[in-house]
Amino acid sequence: xxxxxxxxxxxxxxxxxxxxxxxxxxxxxxxxxxxxxxxxxxxxxxxxxxxxxxxxxxxxxxxxxxxxxxxxxxxxxxxxxxxxxxxxxxxxxxxxxxxxxxxxxxxxxxxxxxxxxxxxxxxxxxxxxxxxxxxxxxxxxxxxxxxxxxxxxxxxxxxxxxxxxxxxxxxxxxxxxxxxxxxxxxxxxxxxxxxxx
Numbered sequence: 001x002x003x004x005x006x007x008x009x010x011x012x013x014x015x016x017x018x019x020x021x022x023x024x025x026x027x028x029x030x031x032x033x034x035x036x037x038x039x040x041x042x043x044x045x046x047x048x049x050x051x052x053x054x055x056x057x058x059x060x061x062x063x064x065x066x067x068x069x070x071x072x073x074x075x076x077x078x079x080x081x082x083x084x085x086x087x088x089x090x091x092x093x094x095x096x097x098x099x100x101x102x103x104x105x106x107x108x109x110x111x112x113x114x115x116x117x118x119x120x121x122x123x124x125x126x127x128x129x130x131x132x133x134x135x136x137x138x139x140x141x142x143x144x145x146x147x148x149x150x151x152x153x154x155x156x157x158x159x160x161x162x163x164x165x166x167x168x169x170x171x172x173x174x175x176x177x178x179x180x181x182x183x184x185x186x187x188x189x190x191x192x193x194x195x196x197x
Contacts, residue, residue: 014052016042021063026111029118030060060115061129067111068133072140079144086147091195094171098187101178106187109179113172138164153194167194 020042024033035049035056053059074096078089101108108114112130120127142164145153155163170190177186
């Protein structure tokens with residue numbers, strides 16, 4: 001008689017692997033992290049990886065999806081905070097991220113940006129998924145920007161969808177410069193330009 005899978009334990013182990021993968025991919029890289037590294041850090045026996053994921057690529061796609069969900073949810077929570085103006089909602093989202101990078105010493109960067117630089121030219125599935133999630137974030141910011149007035153972000157000459165791209169592209173660039181210099185200054189310059197009051 002076949003054993004019945006313990007769904008709760010299966011989900012816990014799978015989620016643990018995804019959490020570890022996110023940490024390892026962001027502190028190292030996709031190509032430098034092996035399956036044994038992932039299993040060891042997760043405390044899961046060797047050889048069991050393929051019980052949870054079809055391949056390392058499948059695993060990475062799940063890691064990226066979870067990372068996106070967390071960031072999307074963080075922005076969504078702030079956008080539902082009626083005690084803040086739209087401007088202050090957006091400002092709080094980026095300010096919270098600045099605080100996060102400050103806590104970890106201005107390193108690691110953004111998993112999506114890191115992976116897009118590393119594998120976008122060699123893995124179409126990963127490139128496509130990261131692009132999809134990036135577009136979702138831009139669209140969410142664009143919807144928010146439609147409610148802003150008086151050119152509060154110095155982007156009044158652009159349509160909301162264009163302004164959202166500029167804002168998010170600038171943020172990614174600031175994160176990359178922060179990581180390169182191990183410095184808060186690129187983040188502060190970003191905040192000063194877009195959120196000066």
